[in-house]
Amino acid sequence: MDHIKQQIKYVMATVLNVEVADIPENCSYGTFERWDSLGHMNLVVALEEEFEIRFDDEEVSDMLNLFLIYNFVISKLETN
Amino acid sequence: MKYTEILQRNRELGANLTGELYRIALLSNITVHHLKEVLELALRERHIKAEITVGDYDNIIQDCNKFQDVNSIVIFWEAANIVDFLHCRIDLYSEDDLLLLYQRIESEIDIIVKKLQNIPLVIINRFSSSLFKTNKLKDDSLKQFCNRLNILLEGKVTSNFLIVDLDAVLLQVGLRSSVDFRQYYSSKALYTVDFFRAYAVSIAPAFSAVTGRSKKLLVLDCDNTLWGGIIGEDGESGIKLDKETLAGKCFTEIQYLIKGLRHRGVLLALCSKNNPEDVYKLFATHPGMILRNEDFVAKKVSWQNKATNLRELSIELNLGLDSFVFIDDSEFELGLIQKELPQVHCVIVPQNLSEYPTVIESLTNEFFSFSNTQEDQSRTEMYIQEILRKDQINKYSSIEEYLSSLELVLELIWDVGIPVARAAQLTQKTNQFNLTTHRYTEADIKRMLADPCYLLVLFSASDKFGDYGVTGMSIIRIQNELKNHAFIDTFLMSCRVIGRNIEFAFFSKIVYKLQELNITNIEAEYLSTPKNSQVNTFYDSIGFSIINENSQKKTYTLELSNLKPKSIDYIQFK
Known part of the structure; x- marks a missing residue:
């Protein structure tokens, strides 16, 4: 699996306090108990630190599943 | 430290720390949940087994009733959110509107102080307008209002309250790194993890003090720690302790700061590899010397290993090694202490002397004490009398x-x-x-x-x-x-x-x-x-x-x- 995806899953696992292996490809907001509105903020903070990027207002509210998070991260890294 | 590292380290420490649980409730009228892990970690690093419960959003008054059996309460009361959009609405307020709001806060402060009178430690912030208002030529209405509230707060709180200078923390971190407005509009969260980390580090010494873990003794090396140069080589006239050279000025400032600590109840001791007569004579006669022989409760000036000296100090003064802070300019000496006596808090003299006063100033926090009592000022004399008694x-x-x-x-x-x-x-x-x-x-x-x-x-x-x-x-x-x-x-x-x-x-x-x-x-x-x-x-x-x-x-x-x-x-x- 690609490296960026793996890194995202690692961040999600730490922030949401689950195992990397337990994160399904189709997971989204609400899949885990801790991925609620506060958990989402934590996730944004942790991802921005991990990849040294900054999401725009809209992206923060739109990135509600693993697939979208991955796309936003990739496009941010490309524009940097 | 990254947020994920904070989370991981906090979980590890939480699982490994033993001892009694120290329970804290965090009350706020904005979203501050990041502070939970950040503050827990800052306290767990100090061996306090902290566990923080975050109160309900914008429910400070009701939560004061709810958390009556915790060890401590931290209150984040954001001026801009006292009413929705206060920071931008306040200019539209009439005198009467302002008075009503002022009276509301006054009665809420009264309730908080009364309800929390039995909580051993309550931490509350000074109201601040800095996040929203940047008018530098004239105080805006939010700032003026905050100033009035702060006077009110200071007049009403009891001795179990500590008021934190929120602006000082903002100043340290920088406004831009302290605030993330994206989260304000989605979740009423304002502050960044970086800000909370600095905030947690600032308030942590209060928790050490209230749980009996404050530092008591500052142990100092001599050469290149209290003056520039080496007395054994440069002689009395060669050392730097004057009001002309950069080094001389820095060390003069250092000595004033350290003497100030002693006046606030911190005990001082020397631990230096030198000929004792040289050092004692210098403290007695050097014209630039601010610290004098009688400022130290004990002097370990010898060629003996410094770990042994610190152990002896602990026995002679009847103080635990975990209440010691030790300053030296030698990485070798500090390395030895950290290896043999890890409970001693070690501080190195910075390479650039101009940074040294800030290092000493920030140590003040480690010696934090809630009250200034008469005993604080005369502590050194009492310890010296005690040594005379032992000689007898x-x-x-x-x-x-x-x-x-x-x-x-x-x-x-x-x-x-x-x-x-x-x-x-x-x-x-x-x-x-x-x-x-x-x-x-x-x-x-x-x-x-x-x-x-x-x-x-x-x-x-x-x-x-x-x-x-x-x-x-x-x-x-x-x-x-x-x-x-x-x-x-x-x-x-x-x-x-x-x-x-x-x-x-x-x-x-x-x-x-x-x-x-x-x-x-x-x-x-x-x-x-x-x-x-x-x-x-x-x-x-x-x-x-x-x-x-x-x-x-x-x-x-x-x-x-x-x-x-x-x-x-x-x-x-x-």
Whole structure:
């Protein structure tokens, strides 16, 4: 699996306090108990630190599943 | 440190720390949930097993009722969110609107202070407008309003409250790194993890102090730590301690700062590899010297290894190594201390001397103490008197003979007459001769003074060498259901007066008083800590019988008719 995806899953696992292996490809907001509105903020903070990027207002509210998070991260890294 | 690292490290420490849980509630009118993990980590790094519960969003007043049994409360009360959009609406307010709002906050402060009077430590921030208003030429209306609220807050809080200068934390982190407005519009969260990290580090010393973990002794190397250069090589005229050179000015400032710490109750000691005569002479005669020989409670100037010197200091001064801060310019020396005595807090003199004053200034936090009592200012003199006393011991053939020669005098202070700040400080700082190690704040002490079930007694002691100050204390609770039974909640003595049999004389006086109150039975307990093993048989030695015993706790009872009073005829009472 690609490296960026793996890194995202690692961040999600730490922030949401689950195992990397337990994160399904189709997971989204609400899949885990801790991925609620506060958990989402934590996730944004942790991802921005991990990849040294900054999401725009809209992206923060739109990135509600693993697939979208991955796309936003990739496009941010490309524009940097 | 990254947020994910904070989360991981906090989980690890949370799982590994032993000891009693320290519970904190975090109340706020904005979203501050990031502070939970960040503050937990800052406290767990200080060996405080903290666990934080975040209150409901914008529910400070109601939450004050809900969290009545926690050890501490932290309040984040954001001015801009006192009412929705206050920061941009305030310019539209009339005088009357402002007055109404002011009165609302006033009554809320009253409720908070009253509801939280029994919480040992409450941390609340000064109201700040800095996040929203950047007008530099004239104070805007939000800032003016915050200023009025801050005056109100300072006038109303009780001694269990600490007010944090939020602007100072913002200044340290920088406004841009402190705030993330994206989250304000989605979730009413304002502050970044970086800001909370700085905030947590700023307030952590208060938690160390309230749990009896503050630092007490600052140990200093000499060459290139208190002056520039090496006395043994450069000589008295060659060292840098003047008002002309950069190094000379920095070291002058350092000496002023350190002397300031001593005036606020921090004990100072030297630990340096040098010829003692050179160093003593320098402190006595060098014209640029701010610190003098008599500012130090002990001087370890020798060619002996510094870890050995620190261990000796700990024994001679009767202070735990975990209450030491050690400053040196040599990485080698500090490395040795960190390896052999990891409990000592080590600080290196920075390469750039211009950064040195900031390092010393930030150490002030480690010596944080809630109150400034008279004992703080004269602490050094008392320790020096104590060393003189120890020198005398050798002149006498028995310890009893020595104690008799001291001409000890105790003065008891009961109930309303007691110095409240000192009483609280004694419970917070005394670790060794302390049977139960209950920590109390000034608010706790006042509450007990107001309660007729409690009897509080302190003593001040003196002898022919000088005054020890207020150095012993007991709290006795008269049992509600059985009026002739009393329970000893606290019995402690400062380490300054240990080893003089004062405890027996003090206890006899308490018994005498209890008999006047028709008490016939006393219950007591010994709660074991890593530091109070020296008193684990104190109650056994004065005739108490054990009711129950395990490794942490012994409970005792005593019928006063069975008491075997020890007669200590060389202690007089005033």
